[in-house]
Amino acid sequence: MKQINWKDIDEAKDYEYPGAGGYVCRIVKVEDKPDREYLLVEMDIAEGEFKGFAEAAEASTGNDWSYIRLYRSYKEKARRMFAAFLGTLERSNPGKFTKNGFDGDEQKMVGLTIGVVLGQEEYEKKDGDIGLRTVVKKIMTPDKIRKGDFTVPELKKLVVSQQTTPEETTVNDADLPF
Template identity: 40%
Template structure:
């Protein structure tokens, strides 16, 4: 391990998780994933006690404050609802229908709900996720209803946005190295 001056390092206190509810947010970035037909929408809260909660996080932490918005044929109605809520939240803004980068800097209301899931380690976990977009004026007026938690603990599929870790198969007994010599794994403690 490289030498690190641990006296200058501040301890991590854990991550900040938004509670279920509605928040007025600003879209800070958008990434198109054309092969899978969805957008990663990166956001930050801009009003209330949680304003700027994600502002100090760098681009490596976008996964903590982004959600996927599909535009597949089967999800076109949901995508239309998404961009319509952006237009309603930003009077005078009309999306051109093709340039997702136009969403950057726009205000939107986001409704969050609790989700229970089974992590890759097999443990039951919970998180707060974006449920859907609403008009930011509806957040301010309290015109929204938070849905019951989504329980995905029995769902064996990979949670959207997460990848299963790759575990390489164990070497076969009598496996050969690239130069043709038999490999000896007797000193490897976890085999």
């Protein structure tokens, strides 16, 4: 085995992940998807116990999976919702961003703060197991998050369809073709 000075290597630790709740976040990356007419907004937690969580996770793993992702459509049918998003950015960043002054340059959103309420939901993994993912349920100003003026959503359980077993199936003899 290669000689390594193990006294200089910190042990891996179990990470506690941000769960359902309210967080003040900083926008770290915005990517326009013009063919689908939406923005992919990536955020990291900017305050509190999990401050810088995604950046630290990316630095240690090389993967960007821990950033909070928000998708905002600007298709014609969704423009009022997109305007609400811009308004929330304006109220969250007074003097730094205005909805009416937004010129379509999504990169001007990088560095802005916003409040997010995260919820958790179950999903079925490829192997059939049930996993848990954290998703943005609501956006608001950071002040509302700091004041605790939000509701933490309940866990969204996966609805598993009930399949009948052969023993549970009843057949009427008259329905049989033989």
